[in-house]
Amino acid sequence: MELAPPNFLLQVEALERRLAENHRKMPEIKSKIRILRSGYNGEKTLKYYLDQIPVHKYHIFYGLRLPIGNTYFQIDALLLSQKLIIIIDAKNHSGMLRFEKKQMIHEYADNRDIYENPVAQVNRHEILLRHSFEYDKVPQIPIANLVTVCKPSTEIIINQEYQEAEQKVIRAYDLLRKVDELEEAHTGKKLNNKTVNQIINLLLSRHTPQKIDILNYFQVSEDELISGVQCPRCLNIPMDYIRSKWICPKCLLFSKEAFINGINDYFLLIKPSFTNHELRKFLNMPSSRTTASNIPKRTLPYTGIKRGRIYHQPTIPILTNHVFPPNNKH
Structure with missing residues (x-):
């Protein structure tokens, strides 16, 4: 499954093109574009390094959005082999990122924002993927997860007692080495080719792109469009x-x-x-x-x-x- 611009990003960019420059919603729209574009750029950086992995080793999926109960969870990148699955979350923030057990703090220029801890988030995605596989009776396979900081200029600070983050938060340029480490830790093949193909078909069939009523989202009427x-x-x-x-x-x-x-x-x-x-x-x-x-x-x-x-x-x-x-x- 190839990487493509998020449909939400394409929608917001189209809305920007179709509204007057002085429209009351333009600052909000431009801010959303910057956020979505930054996330997509991070995923492109992730893809650059994942493309260097020999093609026979992994099946790679980008932007999977999978159902679980009445909701969905989204995975930036998923690597599938006969040995294991690796879930990767990409962060593309500038400035400084401080990882704590209960939160992630982002500081850039004079701004300080607090986000959900991405290590906890990717752990949750691993649990949800396991639940989904159990529901579909997929044979057990080891699942690992990583958080990748995509901008080499971003300062990373991890609290000393937070050993899990030390192991899972990496630079994008160090991704191949970490994938090799995980491979070495999981030597035996858990799945045959037939089962791998079944998982591929399952993931693709369950993938549900997000659909957003963009005019309602920004409270813009159709009559306001140019x-x-x-x-x-x-x-x-x-x-x-x-x-x-x-x-x-x-x-x-x-x-x-x-x-x-x-x-x-x-x-x-x-x-x-x-x-x-x-x-x-x-x-x-x-x-x-x-x-x-x-x-x-x-x-x-x-x-x-x-x-x-x-x-x-x-x-x-x-x-x-x-x-x-x-x-x-x-």
């Missing part, structure tokens, strides 16, 4: 539709597929389906015929016919060939 097609180069909204092309009145970029990013924005912000009328309203299309001719029917699944046709969100976002991908305004 409608129209956004220029992929200068980010101006809206572009003008002239002779089957989108033209930016600000930077004069010509494009035949600039509207595709608008379709993706609709799915991220409004709902996972649309009619011709709904997309026409969101992107300021000049007519229903123009809207129909611009919808990428080969890429978008749909149900119904003619005026009753409904287009549905694909598993993978629609891509464009633009050399100027959309950037954020922060």
